[in-house]
Amino acid sequence: MPTEKQSETVPDVLTPDQRHRNMAAIHSASTKPELKLRRALWRLGFRYRVNDKKLPGKPDIVLPKYRTVIFIHGCLWHGHQGCRYYTVPKTNTDFWKAKIIRNQERDQEVWRRLEAKGWAVIIIWECQLKKESYKESVERVSSEIKRNGEAYQSSMAQRRKIQEEYRLLQREQRMRLVTLKAKGI
Numbered sequence: 001m002p003t004e005k006q007s008e009t010v011p012d013v014l015t016p017d018q019r020h021r022n023m024a025a026i027h028s029a030s031t032k033p034e035l036k037l038r039r040a041l042w043r044l045g046f047r048y049r050v051n052d053k054k055l056p057g058k059p060d061i062v063l064p065k066y067r068t069v070i071f072i073h074g075c076l077w078h079g080h081q082g083c084r085y086y087t088v089p090k091t092n093t094d095f096w097k098a099k100i101i102r103n104q105e106r107d108q109e110v111w112r113r114l115e116a117k118g119w120a121v122i123i124i125w126e127c128q129l130k131k132e133s134y135k136e137s138v139e140r141v142s143s144e145i146k147r148n149g150e151a152y153q154s155s156m157a158q159r160r161k162i163q164e165e166y167r168l169l170q171r172e173q174r175m176r177l178v179t180l181k182a183k184g185i
């Protein structure tokens with residue numbers, strides 16, 4: 001499993017093949033910041049699924065009750081603008097830039113697809129889970145999840161109300177028809 005350090009500072013001495021393997025490992029394994037956030041959410045009482053393959057982009061954390069998914073993004077791989085961990089290596093710059101842009105495009109496509117399915121998407125950058133900003137980030141994520149959950153519950157309540165009104169309307173219409181028939185009209 002890659003260490004936190006590896007995913008931030010990319011040694012520029014790797015061959016493209018080594019680099020590829022490194023990146024594949026980073027993408028597939030649960031990263032340390034991800035585990036940290038998961039544990040924090042669990043302690044706060046949130047229950048979730050991880051790496052749900054059925055959802056677009058295989059979100060890192062899925063909270064069905066709150067209709068929310070969370071992605072923990074590496075600052076370099078996903079191009080965290082203005083972040084000190086987002087520095088494109090000086091050699092093979094074009095390769096890196098193209099790779100990062102492709103990731104960003106894919107990310108946006110994934111968010112759109114999830115949002116179209118009614119999921120709220122939270123992005124958290126690895127740098128935001130570092131010691132100095134960890135507590136604040138967990139609080140932010142936690143309140144965002146709760147807000148999303150409330151919005152989801154109220155939209156579900158609204159939908160149930162509309163369905164109920166529709167059922168009542170249908171019943172009234174049926175009864176009216178029955179009455180008309182009984183009267184021979």
Ligand SMILES: [Zn+2]
Pocket residue numbers: 075080083084085086125126127128
């Ligand atoms: Zn960052």
